[in-house]
Amino acid sequence: MRNIGILGSTGSIGTQALDVIRNNSNLFNVVALSGNNNIKLLEKQALEFKPDIVAVFDRANANILRDKLKPFNIKVFSGLDGLIEMAKYESIELLLTSVVGMIGLKPTLAAIESGKDIALANKETLVTAGSIVMNKAKEHNVSVIPVDSEHSAIFQSITSKESKEISKIILTASGGPFRNKEKSDLLNISSREALKHPNWSMGRKISIDSSTLMNKGLEVIEAKWLFDINLNDIEVIVHPQSIIHSMVEYIDGSIIAQLGVSDMRIPIQYALSYPKRISNNIKKLNLIEVSNLTFEKPDLTTFPCLKLAYRASEEEGTIPSVLNAANEVLVDMFLKDKIGFYDIPNTIETVLDKHKNICDPTLDEILYSDNWARNKAIELLKF
Ligand SMILES: NC(=O)C1=CN([C@@H]2O[C@H](COP(=O)(O)OP(=O)(O)OC[C@H]3O[C@@H](n4cnc5c(N)ncnc54)[C@H](OP(=O)(O)O)[C@@H]3O)[C@@H](O)[C@H]2O)C=CC1
Numbered sequence: 001m002r003n004i005g006i007l008g009s010t011g012s013i014g015t016q017a018l019d020v021i022r023n024n025s026n027l028f029n030v031v032a033l034s035g036n037n038n039i040k041l042l043e044k045q046a047l048e049f050k051p052d053i054v055a056v057f058d059r060a061n062a063n064i065l066r067d068k069l070k071p072f073n074i075k076v077f078s079g080l081d082g083l084i085e086m087a088k089y090e091s092i093e094l095l096l097t098s099v100v101g102m103i104g105l106k107p108t109l110a111a112i113e114s115g116k117d118i119a120l121a122n123k124e125t126l127v128t129a130g131s132i133v134m135n136k137a138k139e140h141n142v143s144v145i146p147v148d149s150e151h152s153a154i155f156q157s158i159t160s161k162e163s164k165e166i167s168k169i170i171l172t173a174s175g176g177p178f179r180n181k182e183k184s185d186l187l188n189i190s191s192r193e194a195l196k197h198p199n200w201s202m203g204r205k206i207s208i209d210s211s212t213l214m215n216k217g218l219e220v221i222e223a224k225w226l227f228d229i230n231l232n233d234i235e236v237i238v239h240p241q242s243i244i245h246s247m248v249e250y251i252d253g254s255i256i257a258q259l260g261v262s263d264m265r266i267p268i269q270y271a272l273s274y275p276k277r278i279s280n281n282i283k284k285l286n287l288i289e290v291s292n293l294t295f296e297k298p299d300l301t302t303f304p305c306l307k308l309a310y311r312a313s314e315e316e317g318t319i320p321s322v323l324n325a326a327n328e329v330l331v332d333m334f335l336k337d338k339i340g341f342y343d344i345p346n347t348i349e350t351v352l353d354k355h356k357n358i359c360d361p362t363l364d365e366i367l368y369s370d371n372w373a374r375n376k377a378i379e380l381l382k383f
């Protein structure tokens with residue numbers, strides 16, 4: 001039995017993880033959950049899975065839930081301190097970080113410092129502070145197991161212990177809802193259209209990131225830290241069917257890939273059960289039905305966010321945290337229909353240009369730069 005904590009249990013990844021756990025109650029035991037706004041669902045989850053503790057970021061919501069869960073002896077923590085308290089809760093063996101945004105950074109670091117293994121979905125954490133997170137994991141002998149479908153695929157396709165045998169990682173991208181569109185088609189596109197991902201059903205922020213290709217940019221940076229690989233050895237190719245979830249090319253010319261239907265419960269389950277594999281009732285991939293797997297170059301003119309992410313990763317220091325923070329703020333504004341599609345890359349580029357990069361930053365310098373970038377993005381758009 002493995003004791004699991006889920007940071008962000010009310011979201012797309014969190015609810016699918018609970019589905020995996022529900023179907024494997026002999027293997028996994030939920031000891032801690034967290035949410036923010038959706039306290040109705042969090043209450044329902046708490047009553048079903050009976051964790052010892054629950055954390056809610058929003059303090060008013062936490063107070064409401066505390067009264068409801070008191071009779072069941074479930075403790076409720078609140079605020080960022082509450083998320084940190086939850087993440088380092090002593091009974092947790094594996095923490096699934098499925099919260100959205102860099103709010104997950106401090107709780108993830110706290111969990112690592114407490115020796116918890118991490119099943120990592122929250123990519124913004126690695127984009128913001130990849131060096132600090134991965135060094136801390138090494139220091140505390142903690143495993144960081146990828147949940148993101150591409151990174152799970154790469155993890156499963158790395159069959160050699162010798163990193164010098166890997167020549168490159170091939171990160172697949174669906175191309176998003178606007179694949180084959182031109183810039184002029186997207187000038188007045190609404191968030192409703194951008195949310196319609198062709199293959200995956202996901203949370204709102206990552207869906208917008210997929211539509212701008214920033215998701216792939218964040219994933220390039222995530223891959224660099226997770227697999228300790230040179231940025232130039234990470235290639236993005238568009239594969240509209242999302243069947244090959246990513247590949248690893250070796251120096252002898254062999255390519256090893258992981259394939260499967262577009263269902264996040266597969267990589268989530270693998271991260272929870274690793275190193276074992278367990279059976280499930282998810283529809284198996286039928287290659288005859290799929291019949292056609294195609295590949296294209298990403299269009300960096302229509303989707304400049306991918307280029308900006310490569311730039312940020314190359315410049316290192318606090319620049320990736322600035323890219324991420326500006327993107328978080330701008331995606332939120334786009335979701336509220338306050339700005340247009342291209343305000344996202346255009347503003348990020350200006351924020352990157354204006355930032356005074358700090359090399360080898362401390363956590364405080366990263367947090368300072370994150371905050372600076374959020375304010376700068378808002379100032380540039382005069383909100
Ligand atoms: N969805 C997917 O298929 C995939 C997602 N990912 C990554 O996984 C992460 C989660 O994505 P996804 O599940 O789609 O996101 P969702 O928006 O569906 O869920 C986000 C979760 O985070 C919680 N949350 C949001 N803001 C805060 C906050 N300030 N404090 C505490 N909790 C908060 C939400 O709580 P509440 O709902 O209660 O407000 C919810 O539980 C992201 O980093 C994403 O990039 C990676 C690969 C695939």
Ligand SMILES: CC(=O)[C@@H](O)[C@H](O)COP(=O)(O)O
Nearest residue numbers: 148149173174175176210215
């Ligand atoms: C399911 C998953 O891992 C997402 O990150 C997915 O990859 C989004 O698809 P694209 O960013 O390739 O459109």
Ligand SMILES: [Mn+2]
Nearest residue numbers: 148149150219
């Ligand atoms: Mn992904």
